[in-house]
Amino acid sequence: VIIDIHAHLPRPGEYLTGLGVYDGRVGSLVEITVEAGVDRVVFSDNHATRADIPEDIVKGNEIVEEAVREFPDHIGGACVVDYRWPELSIEEFTRRVVEGRCSVVGEICSYHQGEVTRALERIVEEIVMHRVPMIFHASFQEDVAVVSTLAERYPEGTFILAHMGGMRGWKAGIEAASRFSNMYVDTSGIPLFIRGVVETAVRVLGAEKVLFATDFWLDDVHAAVQRIKKVDLPEDVKEKVWWKNWVALVGDEKK
C-alpha cells in the first residue's frame, strides 16, 4: 500500500510533468497516480496554497472536496488555511474538515517567516482542538523555526514538516523533528532529490516519523515512487513510510 500524503490538484490548462496539459478531469489524475503505484493520494489545491485573495482559498478547498466526493476510495482532502485571513480560515476548517470531507489541513504555505503571529496561533488552536494533523510547507531554516515553535507551544497538535524543511532547511528540519514528539516530516521535494536524506531522517527520527509524499503534480509522482523504492531501508521500515505512519496519525480518513 502506498499513500501519498501531500499532493496538489492542478487547474485545467496547467502542464503536468511529462504528461501534457491537464484537461480538468480528476479521473485522469487518479489514473496517473494509480499507474505510478499510489493507492491513495491526499490533495490540496495548488492555487489555494498561493492565494491572492480569500476567494482563492474557498474555491480551491471546494474543488478538493468535490474530488474527494467523486473518488472517495482514492482521494483524501487537505484543507488550505492562511494566516492572512484567520476568520475565513477557521470557517473553512470547520466547513471542510470538521463537517466536510477533508481529513487534514495543509499544505499551509502562507505564514509569516521567522515569526509565529497571533493570527496563525488562532487558526492552529482551532485545528489542535479537533486533533487534526497540519502539513506546513518549509523551504528555509526560518520556516522550520516557526513550525518548531508551534510544535513546542501546542504539544497536543500534530505538525508535519513538508519537504523536511526544504533545500535550505532540511538539516534543521530533521534536527527539529528529533526534538518534538509531535513533529513529523514528509519525503516530498528535497528528500527525494538528495541521496541519503530519507535514510538519515529514518536514522535520526525513527521510521515512525517519516511520511511518504510526492508534491505531485508539481513534482513527478512516478519518479518519487521509484526513488523511495530504491531507498536503502528494510521493507518493514518502508511500509511505515509508505502508509502505516499515516494511518496511525489519521486513522480511516475516508468520509
Place this chain on the structure above:
Amino acid sequence: MNRENVVDGHVILCDVEKGRAERLHGSMPARKMDPVTYWMCAAGMGILEEKWIPRTPEDLVSALDEAGVTRGVVSSAKALYADDPEDLRAGNSAVREAVERYPDRLYPCFAVHPGFPGESVGQMKLFRGEGRREGPGMLCMCRGMEGWDEEGSVSLLQELLDEGWGIVRVQTFYSWEVEHLLSLAKRLPRMRFVFPGEWGEGMEALAACPNVYVDTSGCTSFLVETFGPIVEAFGSRVLFASGFPVWEISLVKSMVERVVDPELIPEVMGTGLLRLMEEGKGR
C-alpha cells in the same frame, strides 16, 4: 536510448573537510547559500553519514553505474570553493587523478577562479600541455558574485580562449548573477557558457544568446513551472546534469527524460554536451 551517450554534465568530488563546510556555513547568510554549500554543510557537519559522501572517483563511478549513466563531468568541491590558489591546485589535481583513473568514465572539469587569474591560466596551460582539453574549464563563482570583477573575468576568459579552452561552466544561483552572465556571454561570443539554470528573471535574454547553454543541475526543484519553461526556451541547448551528490542522478535523469521532448532526448542526455566539448577544444 543508447546508454553510451548518456553523459552527466556535472558531478562533484567532495574533497572538502568538515572545517571548510563549517566555515562556509558560518560565513554565509542562510538565504544566500547555494545548494552545493548547503549540501556540504549538512554532510560536513555530520548529519549525513560518510557513506553518502562521494569522496573518491570510485564513489562517483559507482553512482553513475547505479543511475545507468556512462560518463560524468567531474569537478572538485575544494576547487569550486577555493579560498586560495592552493585549494585550486589541490582540487584540480584531484580531478586530474580521477580522470586518469577512469579515463573512459570521467571527463575533467577543471576550475578557474577570477580571484586567482595567474594561477588559473597557469594551470590551464599545464593541463593543455598534457592534452587534457576534452572537458570544459570552469569559472568558479560558487560563493556568489559579491565583489564581482567583470573586467577581470573577461580578461581571464579571453586568456583561456587564447589558450584553446572554448567552454566555461559558470556557477550562478541568483537573478542578479544572471545579469553578469548575460554581459559575459555578449562580450565573449566565441566562448560557450554553460550554467545551472532555474527559470526566473533574465532567462529569456540568456536563452537568446546562442553561446549560452543551460544544464539541469541548477533546478533546486524540478517544479514543472520552473523547469518546463527552461526546456521550452533553450530547446536543444539544455544539457543533462545532476550536480550529484547535491541531487540524485537517477531522479534528475528520470525527470529530464519525462519533461523533454522525446526527439530532443539524445541531444539533451549526452550528444549535445559531447559535441559541445568537441567544438570547444578545437580552437
